Amino acid sequence: MSVEVKTMPKMNIKKGDKVTILSGKDRGKSGKVLQVIPSEKKVLVEGINICVKHKKPRGRYPQGGKLNQEVSVFASKAMIICKNCDKPTRIARKELEDGTRVRTCKKCGEQIDV
Ligand SMILES: [Zn+2]
Incomplete structure (x- = not known):
């Protein structure tokens, strides 16, 4: 191991x-x-x-x-x-259904990685 x-x-x-x-x-x-x-x-x-x-x-x-x-x-x-809300934001991490980890905006919840 x-x-x-x-x-x-x-x-x-x-x-x-x-x-x-x-x-x-x-x-x-x-x-x-x-x-x-x-x-x-x-x-x-x-x-x-x-x-x-x-x-x-x-x-x-x-x-x-x-x-x-x-x-x-x-x-x-x-x-x-954030590209979506155009504001400085903290990052959250989310796992998609297919297992891909993406970064999301803590303000609007939109994905930052496209
Ligand atoms: Zn945003």
Whole structure:
């Protein structure tokens, strides 16, 4: 018998979700999730937490200079916006008749995964 080791924490947010930011300098802003990093419980959101990176003129950036880049934020700072009711919402999980697990909106009850 082998014991299943679950190292990855469950993430309610998935790539492609629209989220709103709850705290920090980007509070109230929203964007699309570009990347989910479950091991760090972080998400990379389009247009959120932009940091200016200074590049030395070499390699990929022969001109050098500044580069605006999104930096991942903690998933706990982001809340999914329901496509159906268009409001930030908490996620519930539901099992369909065929056994598929889907995420649903706690506000309107609609499925978030299509
Ligand atoms: Zn909803």
